[in-house]
Amino acid sequence: EIPVATVSRLALYLRELQQLQRGATVHVRSQSLAERLGLKDSQVRRDLSCLGPVGQRGVGYPIADLIIAIERVLGTDRAWNVILVGAGNLGRALSGYKGFDQQGFRLVAVFDSDPNKIGSKVEEFPVQDLDTLEFFVANTQIDLAILAVPASAARSVASRLEAAGIAGILNFAPIAVQSSGSTTVQDVDLAIELQRLAFSVVRNQRP
Amino acid sequence: EIPVATVSRLALYLRELQQLQRGATVHVRSQSLAERLGLKDSQVRRDLSCLGPVGQRGVGYPIADLIIAIERVLGTDRAWNVILVGAGNLGRALSGYKGFDQQGFRLVAVFDSDPNKIGSKVEEFPVQDLDTLEFFVANTQIDLAILAVPASAARSVASRLEAAGIAGILNFAPIAVQSSGSTTVQDVDLAIELQRLAFSVVRNQRP
Ligand SMILES: NC(=O)c1ccc[n+]([C@@H]2O[C@H](COP(=O)([O-])OP(=O)(O)OC[C@H]3O[C@@H](n4cnc5c(N)ncnc54)[C@H](O)[C@@H]3O)[C@@H](O)[C@H]2O)c1
Ligand SMILES: NC(=O)c1ccc[n+]([C@@H]2O[C@H](COP(=O)([O-])OP(=O)(O)OC[C@H]3O[C@@H](n4cnc5c(N)ncnc54)[C@H](O)[C@@H]3O)[C@@H](O)[C@H]2O)c1
Incomplete structure (x- = not known):
């Protein structure tokens, strides 16, 4: 059960990730998302952890996988x-x-x-x-x-x-x-x- | 220090109180505000308590005093x-x-x-x-x-x-x-x- 405040932040991460993807970026660190949105890194990590394992193999999160995972949670993976x-x-x-x-x-x-x-x-x-x-x-x-x-x-x-x-x-x-x-x-x-x-x-x- | 979520609710109460005042209502119970906004009565009471003593003498809160108190907290008692x-x-x-x-x-x-x-x-x-x-x-x-x-x-x-x-x-x-x-x-x-x-x-x- 994801709290509403987390949902709003996931929607913000999605917007930033889509922008990074348009700029051909493939990976992103939670710290970089946090800086772009004026949030704490620990908050971003905690939020992204509710998406299930999306991998953070030292190079950061794979942006395409994060986008898919957030859209599934928000319900916008459909029209x-x-x-x-x-x-x-x-x-x-x-x-x-x-x-x-x-x-x-x-x-x-x-x-x-x-x-x-x-x-x-x-x-x-x-x-x-x-x-x-x-x-x-x-x-x-x-x-x-x-x-x-x-x-x-x-x-x-x-x-x-x-x-x-x-x-x-x-x-x-x-x-x-x-x-x-x-x-x-x-x-x-x-x-x-x-x-x-x-x-x-x-x-x-x-x- | 009033949390942001409380501020949003105070702004909602203000809107309802202004509507009640336009309808010439003088007092309102916290329960009635709660029902109009789909909130719990205990939440409304807790929020209004941060305005300081605004009186609840058995007939409910005086609407005009609540409006003044909320506008002062929000900073909209000025143009x-x-x-x-x-x-x-x-x-x-x-x-x-x-x-x-x-x-x-x-x-x-x-x-x-x-x-x-x-x-x-x-x-x-x-x-x-x-x-x-x-x-x-x-x-x-x-x-x-x-x-x-x-x-x-x-x-x-x-x-x-x-x-x-x-x-x-x-x-x-x-x-x-x-x-x-x-x-x-x-x-x-x-x-x-x-x-x-x-x-x-x-x-x-x-x-
Ligand atoms: N239209 C909507 O209902 C809506 C809803 C939500 C968000 N938005 C957002 O609001 C913003 C405006 O949307 P819109 O639909 O009115 O777009 P629009 O293109 O109709 O209007 C944008 C206006 O900004 C002006 N402008 C562009 N660069 C400027 C600058 N450097 N300095 C001053 N003015 C500048 C343009 O000349 C234009 O008049 C956009 O960022 C949009 O994403 C719009
Ligand atoms: N204009 C804004 O920027 C703005 C900003 C925030 C909120 N709002 C709110 O959004 C709403 C619309 O604002 P607006 O500025 O577009 O007002 P408006 O008067 O320009 O438009 C309202 C439209 O609703 C239609 N309408 C009225 N009763 C209707 C009904 N029963 N069924 C279907 N359509 C009906 C009217 O014919 C009109 O076209 C208002 O409640 C307003 O308070 C507007």
Whole structure:
């Protein structure tokens, strides 16, 4: 049973390892990963040990093997089909983000409830009517949904997604949307990220 | 010394308390906060105890006092002036987000290095040339910067911001930008958020 904090760090190691692999590096020492991420070497070693034996034969860890092992733990060794609900400011930006695809998350459709947006295009996606959601999900394998709707609509849209059988929701609305039944919900609040930064700035400035 | 995980939860409580206050609620029990956020009551009580005595006289915590106490701990009982660097897809979405202002983070200027963007408008902000950054920061009290530039530019822009005296950077580029000197950097990687969600979905589906 891997703790969530370890999962976040494994995802960070994966990103660094992919970058090293693009640079044709074959091995990496835990110390070098630790330095690139501002972590302690002992933390990196402990985290990587939960991947099982990946070998450290004096030249460091084999990067390709680490990538495979981390992707297996994170579940990104397979493709995930994702839909986006909410084609507003944030939704439009997210729909064009190549970083999701690079980690195995393929955006396949965009939905909205605004008649002025339905039928328009966001990137290469036609904006579909939310009312066709159930029909679309029944006929296509959809794993996850990104929620970029106003806070006032987030819970009701989330329960529609759950009823349609979506396994996971990434919620950007600044309201707690609880996981229930068979749907896992994860909230991301960008204002809270700024609050955490403000706290760290104040703490680091104290004499 | 409050741990970072507690800080994130305090920010969540603050969001719920502000919502309750908008609904004219005056007191709240820790149990009710716990239920709204899917946390344990004992966790909420322990977190709120680090705010010092805020009273729990049988009717629950006084919401207005809790809000003041949490804002003081987070450092958001004052205004923070923020600049945005990168007026692309994500930058444009972030520049219009009202949620930052509601928590005391006021966007005051937008910068970019692309001649095609400089001089255009993003929301009510003129896109300024990054080359004028040092002059602007020298003449205006700027506390934080949001970094929405490509990964290839993130570290060099961050060191310019540090040299200009910015205290904190919220980095959205999918690359580790290390804090150094007097600048605190916090990375947000939205692809990593999806990876964490994928991990939770797989874990919750296991028999
Ligand atoms: N803009 C940002 O940078 C940003 C940052 C952080 C969080 N957020 C949050 O993300 C969400 C979206 O923000 P935005 O700036 O894109 O807002 P927006 O108003 O530009 O877009 C919201 C979209 O959701 C659609 N919508 C509303 N109700 C719906 C429903 N019931 N079903 C389907 N679609 C519906 C609207 O038609 C609109 O297209 C908000 O909750 C906001 O607080 C935005
Ligand atoms: N679009 C998204 O939803 C999203 C989501 C998560 C993370 N990100 C990350 O956020 C960053 C911005 O993404 P985007 O989609 O807005 O990209 P984009 O290409 O649309 O915008 C990037 C902007 O940065 C500017 N820029 C480039 N180099 C610069 C420099 N040295 N100084 C100042 N400005 C510079 C460009 O001119 C452009 O306007 C990227 O690192 C991306 O990986 C984007």
